Amino acid sequence: xxxxxxxxxxxxxxxxxxxxxxxxxxxxxxxxxxxxxxxxxxxxxxxxxxxxxxxxxxxxxxxxxxxxxxxxxxxxxxxxxxxxxxxxxxxxxxxxxxxxxxxxxxxxxxxxxxxxxxxxxxxxxxxxxxxxxxxxxxxxxxxxxxxxxxxxxxxxxxxxxxxxxxxxxxxxxxxxxxxxxxxxxxxxxxxxxxxxxxxxxxxxxxxxxxxxxxxxxxxxxxxxxxxxxxxxxxxxxxxxxxxxxxxxxxxxxxxxxxxxxxxxxxxxxxxxxxxxxxxxxxxxxxxxxxxxxxxxxxxxxxxxxxxxxxxxxxxxxxxxxxxxxxxxxxxxxxxxxxxxxxxxxxxxxxxxxxxxxxxxxxxxxxxxxxxxxxxxxxxxxxxxxxxxxxxxxxxxxxxxxxxxxxxxxxxxxxxxxxxxxxxxxxxxxxxxxxxxxxxxxxxxxxxxxxxxxxxxxxxxxxxxxxxxxxxxxxxxxxxxxxxxxxxxxxxxxxxxxxxxxxxxxxxxxxxxxxxxxxxxxxxxxxxxxxxxxxxxxxxxxxxxxxxxxxxxxxxxxxxxxxxxxxxxxxxxxxxxxxxxxxxxxxxxxxxxxxxx
Amino acid sequence: xxxxxxxxxxxxxxxxxxxxxxxxxxxxxxxxxxxxxxxxxxxxxxxxxxxxxxxxxxxxxxxxxxxxxxxxxxxxxxxxxxx
Ligand SMILES: Nc1nc2c(ncn2[C@@H]2O[C@H](COP(=O)(O)OP(=O)(O)O)[C@@H](O)[C@H]2O)c(=O)[nH]1
Ligand SMILES: [Mg+2]
Numbered sequence: 001x002x003x004x005x006x007x008x009x010x011x012x013x014x015x016x017x018x019x020x021x022x023x024x025x026x027x028x029x030x031x032x033x034x035x036x037x038x039x040x041x042x043x044x045x046x047x048x049x050x051x052x053x054x055x056x057x058x059x060x061x062x063x064x065x066x067x068x069x070x071x072x073x074x075x076x077x078x079x080x081x082x083x084x085x086x087x088x089x090x091x092x093x094x095x096x097x098x099x100x101x102x103x104x105x106x107x108x109x110x111x112x113x114x115x116x117x118x119x120x121x122x123x124x125x126x127x128x129x130x131x132x133x134x135x136x137x138x139x140x141x142x143x144x145x146x147x148x149x150x151x152x153x154x155x156x157x158x159x160x161x162x163x164x165x166x167x168x169x170x171x172x173x174x175x176x177x178x179x180x181x182x183x184x185x186x187x188x189x190x191x192x193x194x195x196x197x198x199x200x201x202x203x204x205x206x207x208x209x210x211x212x213x214x215x216x217x218x219x220x221x222x223x224x225x226x227x228x229x230x231x232x233x234x235x236x237x238x239x240x241x242x243x244x245x246x247x248x249x250x251x252x253x254x255x256x257x258x259x260x261x262x263x264x265x266x267x268x269x270x271x272x273x274x275x276x277x278x279x280x281x282x283x284x285x286x287x288x289x290x291x292x293x294x295x296x297x298x299x300x301x302x303x304x305x306x307x308x309x310x311x312x313x314x315x316x317x318x319x320x321x322x323x324x325x326x327x328x329x330x331x332x333x334x335x336x337x338x339x340x341x342x343x344x345x346x347x348x349x350x351x352x353x354x355x356x357x358x359x360x361x362x363x364x365x366x367x368x369x370x371x372x373x374x375x376x377x378x379x380x381x382x383x384x385x386x387x388x389x390x391x392x393x394x395x396x397x398x399x400x401x402x403x404x405x406x407x408x409x410x411x412x413x414x415x416x417x418x419x420x421x422x423x424x425x426x427x428x429x430x431x432x433x434x435x436x437x438x439x440x441x442x443x444x445x446x447x448x449x450x451x452x453x454x455x456x457x458x459x460x461x462x463x464x465x466x467x468x469x470x471x472x473x474x475x476x477x478x479x480x481x482x483x484x485x486x487x488x489x490x491x492x493x494x495x496x497x498x499x500x501x502x503x504x505x506x507x508x509x510x511x512x513x514x515x516x517x518x519x520x521x522x523x524x525x526x527x528x529x530x531x532x533x534x535x536x537x538x539x540x541x542x543x544x545x546x547x548x549x550x551x552x553x554x555x556x557x558x559x560x561x562x563x564x565x566x567x568x569x570x571x572x573x574x575x576x577x578x579x580x581x582x583x584x585x586x587x588x589x590x591x592x593x594x595x596x
Numbered sequence: 597x598x599x600x601x602x603x604x605x606x607x608x609x610x611x612x613x614x615x616x617x618x619x620x621x622x623x624x625x626x627x628x629x630x631x632x633x634x635x636x637x638x639x640x641x642x643x644x645x646x647x648x649x650x651x652x653x654x655x656x657x658x659x660x661x662x663x664x665x666x667x668x669x670x671x672x673x674x675x676x677x678x679x
Contacts, residue, residue, distance in 0.1 A: 009628070059628035064621040093654045094630035122655050184632075201652065207640075216644050311659045315647035318661065416622045416664055418629060421650065421657040 001042075002050040003078060003167055004157075007071065007102070008086035009095050010057030010348070011422055013114040015039075016431070017086055017144035018054040021154070024434050028445060029053060031078070035564045036070050037442070046158030050081070056348070061101045065415050066350050075105070079167030082108050082160060089113035089141055090122040092195055099135055100183050105170045109137045110160050112153055116141040118423070123198030130194040134186075145428065206304075206423040213308060223312050227331055230300060234292040235335035239366055241288040246509075249281035270463055271456070279455030282507055283448045286338055286554060290443055291436040293332065293339035298435040300328070301346060302427035307419050314417075320401065321408025323347070323417060326356040330400060333363030337551050341558045342439060349415035357559060358407060358572055361551050362399040364392060367508035368551070372543050374512050378527035379539040388540065392547055399548055399579060446561030447554060454553040458506050462499075462517075471517045477502050491545065491584035492538035501545065507552040537595075541588040548580035597673050602651070602665035605639040611670035612636050618667035630656050631668060 006014045018026070022041035029040030039054040055074060056067035063069075083102055087095040092113070102109050113119075113126060119141070132139040138156045142149040191197075213222060257277060261269045300306045306325055310317075313324030325347055333340035340360050347353045364372075372392055376385040427435075461476040468474035473482065473495060481488075481498035488498050496518050503514030516522040519529045530539075550556060550573050560569045605611055613635050616623055630653040631637070640650040640657065648659045 060624050063624055063628075090655050091630075094628060094656060097628065124655070197654070201638075201655070206657075210640075210650075214641060214650065216641075307659070311643060311648055311650060314659070314661065315643055315645040414621075416625050417648075417659075417661055418625055418664060419659045420629065421659055 002045075002048045002081040002161055002164070004045075004050050004052040004082045004084060004161070005074065005078070005080055006052065006054050006084045006086060007098070008057060009059055009088070009098060011420060012057065012086050012088045012095070013144040014057065014086050015054055017084075017112065017114065017142075018052065019434060020144055020147070020150065021157075022052060024438070026054070026438070028442070031074065033073060033077070034070055036067065038070075038074075039438075045154075046162045048081075048158070048161050050161060052084075058098075061098070061105075065348065067348055075107070075170040077169065079169040080107060081164045081167050082110065082157070084157065085109055085111045085137075086114050086144075087111065088115050089119045089126060090115055090124050092124070092126070093191060093197060096187050096190060097183065099137075100187055103135055103137065104183070107168055107170055108160065108164045110153075110157055111135060111137050111139045112144075113139065113141040114144050116148060117143040117146055121204060123202070125196040127194040131190065134190050134194065145431075204423070209424055210308075210421075213305070214311060219312050223309060226300075226305070227328065230296045231332065231335060234289065234296050234332070234339075235366065238289040238292045238335070242285050245285055245288065246281070249284070253277060267463075267466060271459065274463075275456035275459040276452060278459075279452030280448075282455060282554065283444070283451050285509075286336070286443065287440060289336045290339050290342070290440050293336075293343070294436045294439040295432050297343055297346075298427050298432040302425060302431060304422045304424050306346065307421050310417075310419055311421065318417075320404035321352075321355055321411070321413060322359070322404055323352065323413075326352065326359065329356055330360050330363050333360040334365060334396075336365050336367070337361055337363060337555045338443070338558050339439075341555065341562055342443065344562060349413050349417075351411040352413040352415070354563060354568060355404060355407060355411035355413075357563060357568075358411070358575070359400045359403050361555055361559075361572065361576060362396055362403060362548065364396040364547060365508070365551060368547060371504075371508050371511045371546055374527070375530075375539050375543055378531050379534075379536050388543075392543060395544060395547060395583065399583075403575070403579070442561075443558070447557035450557040450560070451553050454556075455506050458502060461502060471499055471503075471514065487581070490589065491581060492534070492541040492588040493545065493584075494534065494538070497534070497538075497542050501542075501549070504546060505550060505553060507554065508546065511546065537588055537591040540591075541584040544587055545580045545584045548583055549576050597671060600670055600672050602637065602639075602649070602660070602668040602670060603662045605637075605651075605670060605672065607639050607641050609672070610636050610638040611672040614669045614671045616668050618664075622664060622667065626668070629658050630654050637668075637670070 006018050008014045018039065022043050026039040026041040028037045031038065036056060040051060042049065042051050055071050058068045058071045060068065061072060085099050085102055087099060099111050119126070126141060128139045128141060138160060140149060140153045140156050142153045213219060253273060257273055261272060306328065309328050310324035313327045317323050317327055329340045329343045332343065337360050340363070341357055344353050344356045347356060372389055376388045380388050461480070462471045464476055472478055477499045478495065480502065481495035484498050485495060493501070499518050500511050500514045504511045515530065516526050519526055521529045556569060556573065559572055560566060563569060599614060613631060613633050615633055616626055616631060635653060638652045640652055642649050646662060648661050649665055650657065650659055
């Protein structure tokens with residue numbers, strides 16, 4: 001099996017080419033010591049079987065960023081038969097340095113000059129033979145997106161690979177790289193001889209669009225409008241589909257699963273149906289929003305608008321240690337936190353990514369909204385209810401801003417925020433579908449075991465020891481609820497509500513269902529039962545707590561899979577619990593003190 | 597002709613980079629984005645409320661925060677509008 005790596009600066013079309021070459025049939029590979037997810041696929045090229053890896057984008061092989069360290073480590077420890085260097089043909093004036101660095105390392109390479117379709121618009125002309133001669137590697141201009149010259153590239157890669165019998169690993173990167181001046185002059189002469197750049201830059205569609213979209217006055221309103229549309233596209237379609245899938249899952253459970261399993265002992269049936277099967281349906285329920293979210297993300301990201309959002313929001317976000325992309329993700333978190341946290345992967349600085357992940361869970365998602373609508377309907381009059389809901393949104397914002405402000409020095413953004421603002425491009429339908437599909441696979445791969453395990457664990461808490469009514473005071477949950485009274489009592493949460501909070505660890509969607517089990521009532525009768533037992537201050541305190549503590553198991557699962565750190569995940573959970581308790585305590589004790 | 601830093605260049609104006617004086621990581625990133633002594637950089641727009649700067653260097657457009665732009669020294673000839 002021969003080894004190939006795709007290498008290049010960010011945003012040059014590495015993944016686009018990788019997907020074309022591999023037919024998008026890639027999975028996440030495993031390399032010792034590398035904690036960033038790298039996509040990997042097996043392909044047949046000419047007469048060789050090869051394993052090909054899509055490396056993260058890097059600016060410089062000696063760079064200081066996380067991605068640069070990953071690539072360095074990869075090159076030093078993985079012997080390769082071929083490095084596919086992908087550069088943006090319209091930006092060779094700065095990107096050639098990377099090809100020269102690879103040449104220095106004596107790695108077998110093929111250089112692909114991508115975005116050949118855009119080169120004429122920019123007035124860039126390239127003498128590929130001369131380049132190939134100087135760089136001592138085959139050079140092929142291509143368009144990975146539209147497939148132009150792809151066959152030539154494929155042939156060149158196959159031929160080069162066939163000739164390369166031995167795998168080569170890069171040796172001690174630092175040593176070879178010290179000859180900066182020499183490389184600079186090499187680059188200068190190559191630019192002089194092989195590449196013709198335009199003398200002046202003509203206005204193009206991008207500059208004209210930017211004049212409107214980055215307009216000092218209209219830029220922000222347009223941005224908020226666009227975000228509103230995106231939100232609507234994802235959740236106005238996604239949430240109803242989610243509901244339909246939920247009903248479908250319930251129907252299947254009632255009509256097929258339960259009758260089929262009727263002969264089994266009750267405990268086993270409970271484990272299979274309420275544990276494993278409901279865990280699985282929790283995982284599946286995220287499919288619609290993940291697909292739609294990344295469909296929309298493909299548009300805002302590939303179009304170049306996401307980088308513009310960083311420009312537009314930077315004056316405000318920089319103060320919080322975040323950037324405009326964090327804002328977009330937190331905003332999308334108001335629909336569902338799960339895809340929003342997955343979306344943070346576009347931010348390549350670890351500090352920025354972690355801080356954003358810490359903030360997103362405070363976005364009041366639609367599942368929490370359902371709990372609040374139910375509780376406010378039960379305990380507040382129709383005129384007060386909207387104000388109560390609105391106040392919860394305010395708390396959601398305040399918690400997010402407070403979290404960012406408190407922890408921005410802990411999760412420092414070390415990478416300089418110098419973002420490229422690429423020309424506006426529109427992704428093809430294929431690119432959008434592909435993006436959704438691969439994110440879905442990503443979610444599935446990392447999350448399903450954890451979520452199902454969590455659901456089963458909580459089912460055990462709610463149903464054991466055997467022989468007592470589910471979620472009753474005699475179960476483990478009930479006992480924990482009692483046992484937590486010294487902590488939860490002062491915030492107005494009684495043992496029953498405490499058990500509901502334990503349900504809420506799985507997903508906020510099932511809090512109401514959990515309350516129904518706990519009180520043995522549903523719908524209006526449940527509202528009545530709750531209203532008879534607790535007062536409005538307790539209800540509001542419960543809602544505050546529900547708003548701020550860990551959103552759901554699935555959020556925990558993606559926090560872990562994106563951060564690759566249990567420590568960070570635990571920190572996020574603990575912080576949200578502390579904040580939830582603190583806010584509820586201040587509110588509940590304050591309201592009690594005032595009413596005396 | 598005068599020496600200024602990139603943070604002071606006005607929108608629409610172009611200047612030549614004299615030197616970049618900053619820590620190594622930032623320096624390297626700027627190099628990779630095309631900021632090298634002798635090259636021309638054009639200020640396209642400046643964000644409001646001391647927001648970031650939008651500049652073009654060669655065919656690459658980037659957004660830079662002002663604190664970072666202050667490390668890029670330019671030799672600037674005030675000759676009115678230029679491209
Ligand atoms: N015009 C044009 N755009 C391309 C081409 N290849 C990729 N792109 C776009 O460039 C952007 C970055 O592509 P991607 O594959 O994600 O780059 P990566 O960061 O190097 O993996 C996306 O918006 C792509 O649609 C191409 O050949 N021509
Ligand atoms: Mg990529």
